[in-house]
Amino acid sequence: MIRASCISKTYRGRTVLDGVDLSIERGEIFCIVGPNGAGKTTLLRILDLLDRPSYGLLQILGEDATGSESVRFRIRRRMSMLFQRPVIFDTSVFDNVACGLKFRKMGEDEVRGRVKSALREVGLPGLERRRAKELSGGEMQRLALARALVIEPEILFLDEPTTFLDPESANIVNDTMVRLSRDRGTTILFTTHDLYEGERIADRIGVLMDGRFSQISEALEILHHPADLRVAKFVGFENILRARCLSWEAGEALLDLEGQKIYAISGGRCDGDVFVCFRAESVSVGVGEEPIASPRNKFRGTVTRISAFGPFVYITIHCGFDIVAMLTRRAMDELMLDLGSEVWASVKATSMRVFAGAGDAAKKTGTEKH
Amino acid sequence: MNEIVEGFIEAIRLIVTLDPEVLEITVRSLVISLIATVLSAAVSIPLGSLLYLREFPGKGAVIGVIQTLYSLPTVIAGLFIFLLLSNAGPFGFLRLLFTPAGMVIAQTVLILPITTGLTIAALSGIGREVRDTLLSLGATEYQSILAILGEARFAICSALLLGFGRAISEVGAAMIVGGNIRGQTRILTTAISLETSIGNFSLSIALGIILLLLALGVNLSLALLGRWHH
Known part of the structure; x- marks a missing residue:
């Protein structure tokens, strides 16, 4: 046509x-x-x-x-x-x-x-x-x-x-x-x-x-699977974090995120400065003991911000860097979350996207807020 | 003072009794100016559309000249047409000088800038998106300009009413080209001018009242048009 x-x-x-x-x-x-x-x-x-x-x-x-x-x-x-x-x-x-x-x-x-x-x-x-x-x-x-x-x-x-x-x-x-x-x-x-x-x-x-x-x-x-960082931002990837690529093998990258090691699926080979992106709904939140049967990427942090979004809430977790997670209100109530709560946040490696982040793109992309 | 009061009373008598001379002058005025308005519409609507649609170098200057001619002095329009229609002029053979037809031509020329300029303004007020919509609905260029004119009809009517108002109230061109010949080319404005100069105030006042009523009529039509539109 x-x-x-x-x-x-x-x-x-x-x-x-x-x-x-x-x-x-x-x-x-x-x-x-x-x-x-x-x-x-x-x-x-x-x-x-x-x-x-x-x-x-x-x-x-x-x-x-x-x-x-x-x-x-x-x-x-x-x-x-x-x-x-x-x-x-x-x-x-x-x-x-x-x-x-x-x-x-x-x-x-x-x-x-x-x-x-x-x-x-x-x-x-x-x-x-x-x-x-x-x-x-x-x-x-x-x-x-x-x-x-x-x-x-x-x-x-x-x-x-x-x-x-x-x-x-x-x-x-x-x-x-x-x-x-x-x-x-x-x-x-x-x-x-x-x-x-x-x-x-x-x-x-x-x-x-x-x-x-x-x-x-x-x-x-x-x-x-946004094609690049700008598409990721446009389609609402709430978490866009700067990291360093330590190694890459068979589609899986090992990244250094503010001193913590995380794993992410990356189709293309990556090295040096990168951005790692994931959606707020890909973040699982738990309280208490460290979860055992859960993804490899686990961060311990403190809830620093809670903002309502219809039947959902976005919570910001500070764990050396900020992660935004999306929960239902009910889940938040069950976990009895409040400002200052200590939580575990985990993200599957398959939910993470890695984009090259050198040069201008790095300057443009500061912190993502929500 | 007495003279004015008597003049008024006499004027009202002339109007109420439908004095034949007053009636004749009024009808002639109306007919000449109406024909001039229709002629100017016939020229200015297509011309205005063309000027609105076509882009060409110097378009702004052309529109500027048209706008300047809004205030074309009536005597200059009269002089110009007089020279064209006089026996020595290029159109002398038509024998139109000192005829109602000649006055129609003079008034048409006089109001053409206003009607053309305001037609362009009316079309410009319609906006580019109307044209886009028409084209996207499959209009040819001719169909689209007809539809745009339809959208601008109220503004174009106002333009024509303004043109008519200028035509019926002007005296210079009608005097020079028409010559104010009793029973042939005498119209409201030229009659007032003459009757005043020979001291026949009652007739002047009567004609003046009629002219004002016509102006009021034009004004009311404009207002009605506006209210109907909104």
Whole structure:
């Protein structure tokens, strides 16, 4: 459906996209995540043929999409896009949704039928006569979604479709995406900065950082095996600690972490200064005697901070360095943890990721706080 | 003092009894200025759209000139059209000098900068994202400009009402190009000017009241438009 290679975009002297390679299959739901300013919107605009790339090759629906305006127009008519802040025309709901069909000179009866079912699809049935600007924010976004899908696009782009929505509207938008892909085989690309939203809906996720993809793969892979330190930080590895690599053998590294020896799985050979990263939920916490049947990486420390996070709590354990662990409230109560409690923290070697940490990266990454 | 009071009373009588001369002058004023407004709309909406859509070197300067011409003095517009339409001028053969048609042309030229400039402003107020949305929904360039004009319709109507207001209230161009010929090219403003100079205050006041009422009408339309829009 989409083949992009080396897409770059320079805008007012600033490089927004820097060699994006992307290949999307028919019917796939692909999610682009990344921090603000990573180039997500710019990439979507280029793929929807609203902007031209400065360099790069782009094939969409089997045609060269970097050529003449007439070819681009023909391709554009087979796609549509939902913008982050949708533009609602100052007309009726019906006229808003019918807009793209009228551009295609479709017969009135068919327009009426399609508008009706599109409105039903986004949970706004029977609102045709209403003045569109009188809808609520969430309803407007759903109206814009109906308007984008009523033309039955082969590819649908959505730019942060749920960022400004209440949970109910967000769910409707997300469910509609899944349904479109499943029932109609619509190819869907959307951006978000909420990785978990991407995880729920998307078949694959691409992490866009500074104008190029740092990693493209399935959600679980990205969550647990980030490709590099920046992806690890972006996907929420709470523990990012500086260490020294003492030895590496057969995929297992022995590291020196502030004088303590720890073991970590590292696919690539490592040496010298490194960062060792693990998620807060990978940390097991215990009290009392040293646990026997538990991982090799064990640290004794003191609880120095407790912060609530819905039904969970993050606790910071100081053991020469700070480790953040995530527990359920109930587990914390059972362990009778409080500030100053002496605890054991343990982390499996397989939960740890090791990244090279020399040069600039080391300066950028100070302590991680939570 | 007495003269003014008597003038007022006489003016109201003229209006209430629908004095034929007052009526004729009023209708002529309205027709000339309305046609001028329609003509300027026919030019300024496409022209404004084109200037809004197309990027070209010197675009800013062109818009700057248009904005400067908002305050084009009416007598200069009149002089310019007079020279073009006079027997010695390039369009003298059309015999339009001292005719209502000539006045229409003069008023059209006079208000074109305002209607064009404000059309551009109205379209610019719509924003780039509207155009992106239209294109992404599959609009051709022509379809997208029609839709953008539709979004800007209230602001464009305001622009045209302002243009009409300037046309109906100006005296310089109508006087120079129309010549204030009784029964042919005499309109509200030129009539007031003449009647005042010959001391016929009651007719002047009556015409003045009508002109003010028309201005009020324009103002009310603008306000209504604004309220309807929001």
